[in-house]
Amino acid sequence: MATVWTVPLDILSRWLDSDEVQTFLSSNDLADASADPKVRLAQFATVTESLQQHVGETYTSVQAASAALFDGINTGLGVPVGLKLAALRLVVTAVHQTRPSPQPLP
16 A cells, blocks of 8 residues: 555645644644744645645655645745644545556467
8 A cells, every 4th residue: 555645626625624723723832833823824824825726736755745735835934843744644645556457468
């Protein structure tokens, strides 16, 4: 079984329903999270926008997924680790690999 990171078509609804995201938005007790709710909301909005831009894309490693989703974010605010982990947990997918079908004999 292989693991891939695919941003699903329904990422927005999953993202908004995520308990980790809800906790991030409502609490400043998390490590690396800003005490200012406006800053947390701006960080949430930039990650949401990034997820929407990458819908349907698949990555073969967590590093590739993280780079694609978060390296292009230049708000000056950064993205807290907790928010990155919440996003990456929503896009991880286990894929059952199958063997290629045998070629018929000539």
